[in-house]
Amino acid sequence: MKNNTLVSFEGVVKRFGDFLAVQRMDFEIAKGEFLAIMGSSGCGKTTTLRMLAGLEAPSEGVIRLSGKPINDLPTWSRDTPMVWQSLALFPFLNVIENVEFALKMRGIGKTERRRRAEQWLDRMQITEFASRNISQLSGGQRQRVALARSLVVEPEILLLDEPLSALDAALKVRMQSVLKNLQRETGITFVYVTHSQSEAFSMADRVVIMSRGKIEQIGTPQEIYRTPRTRFVAGFLGSSNMFTGKVTGIDGGVVTLDTPSGALRLGATDLPGPVAVGQTATLTVLDTKTHLATRAPAGNVNALPVRMIGEEFIGATATIYLEASDGHEIRVQKSHEDLANLPLQIGQELVAHWPLEDGHLVMEA
Numbered sequence: 001m002k003n004n005t006l007v008s009f010e011g012v013v014k015r016f017g018d019f020l021a022v023q024r025m026d027f028e029i030a031k032g033e034f035l036a037i038m039g040s041s042g043c044g045k046t047t048t049l050r051m052l053a054g055l056e057a058p059s060e061g062v063i064r065l066s067g068k069p070i071n072d073l074p075t076w077s078r079d080t081p082m083v084w085q086s087l088a089l090f091p092f093l094n095v096i097e098n099v100e101f102a103l104k105m106r107g108i109g110k111t112e113r114r115r116r117a118e119q120w121l122d123r124m125q126i127t128e129f130a131s132r133n134i135s136q137l138s139g140g141q142r143q144r145v146a147l148a149r150s151l152v153v154e155p156e157i158l159l160l161d162e163p164l165s166a167l168d169a170a171l172k173v174r175m176q177s178v179l180k181n182l183q184r185e186t187g188i189t190f191v192y193v194t195h196s197q198s199e200a201f202s203m204a205d206r207v208v209i210m211s212r213g214k215i216e217q218i219g220t221p222q223e224i225y226r227t228p229r230t231r232f233v234a235g236f237l238g239s240s241n242m243f244t245g246k247v248t249g250i251d252g253g254v255v256t257l258d259t260p261s262g263a264l265r266l267g268a269t270d271l272p273g274p275v276a277v278g279q280t281a282t283l284t285v286l287d288t289k290t291h292l293a294t295r296a297p298a299g300n301v302n303a304l305p306v307r308m309i310g311e312e313f314i315g316a317t318a319t320i321y322l323e324a325s326d327g328h329e330i331r332v333q334k335s336h337e338d339l340a341n342l343p344l345q346i347g348q349e350l351v352a353h354w355p356l357e358d359g360h361l362v363m364e365a
């Protein structure tokens with residue numbers, strides 16, 4: 001365990017009857033870190049968070065908070081408050097009473113309670129609603145009350161389960177910066193469960209990607225985006241072109257892969273593990289790093305003959321859809337300027353190309 005570790009999961013497994021909801025998890029969360037847990041529905045994100053909150057007990061393994069095992073510690077004595085999408089604010093208390101509630105439970109006197117609650121209402125810019133009922137607030141205002149209520153006790157860690165999913169798109173973006181700033185200013189460790197790639201990648205210091213109860217990859221948003229380590233991660237992010245084939249050569253720092261779209265190569269400096277000739281593997285390359293030309297460029301690049309099959313424009317970027325000779329779909333994402341000199345019509349024959357160092361290998365089909 002590192003010096004600045006706040007939480008560690010050591011061989012944590014969770015079963016519900018025969019069903020394995022979380023498979024052997026080993027990871028650490030640093031003090032003051034903003035960690036997002038992401039993955040598709042049912043992959044075990046909430047179960048992981050609930051184990052940390054003490055709402056579920058691990059079937060195997062140890063969870064530590066500041067080095068001490070907390071498996072048997074009841075929820076109320078853990079100092080791990082949680083904010084949900086449904087918020088669970090008390091409808092029979094007004095805004096400031098909701099914020100004061102946890103302080104009251106801790107036996108803090110009335111004057112001090114009020115002072116601290118007022119500070120948090122001010123910080124969350126909801127002072128003017130102090131005496132309103134919860135039912136008289138908008139979604140964003142409720143969200144701020146829920147955050148104030150959890151943070152007023154100055155916890156070391158805050159657990160958030162899809163807290164923004166009920167908000168509309170514009171409010172979501174605004175609340176993302178509120179959350180990120182709050183986390184930076186307070187230094188409180190945030191563990192944030194979400195389906196949303198944009199939420200996870202815009203706020204978190206590190207992201208955990210889960211699939212079927214298993215951690216697929218942990219890393220900074222940039223690491224995960226640039227170098228997805230499993231086929232699942234590359235597919236889940238949806239930002240890479242993927243080519244599966246057999247390794248036919250490892251020579252002079254270059255790995256060659258024979259795929260149905262053609263022979264492709266990549267630099268051997270950044271391999272996920274040992275690679276042998278004959279193994280099946282997948283090459284991934286970001287759609288933003290895949291380029292288009294009318295002829296294969298000179299130099300050390302992969303170049304695939306492709307045919308344009310569609311295009312899509314979103315704001316300043318265009319996505320061009322192409323197919324390789326075997327019908328495999330390839331996407332290229334570029335600004336309009338980058339595409340200005342290309343003949344882009346459906347059916348147009350082009351060449352998709354990228355430098356060898358922009359491809360990454362995943363050792364799975």
Ligand SMILES: Nc1ncnc2c1ncn2[C@@H]1O[C@H](COP(=O)(O)OP(=O)(O)OP(=O)(O)O)[C@@H](O)[C@H]1O
Nearest residue numbers: 016019021039040041042043044045046047048195
């Ligand atoms: N109390 C329970 N009893 C039985 N199965 C459960 C229980 N809680 C969760 N599960 C199952 O465990 C798996 C993981 O659930 P979990 O809620 O952690 O997923 P999730 O990744 O948070 O999904 P979502 O994004 O849909 O909320 C799911 O298949 C779920 O049905």
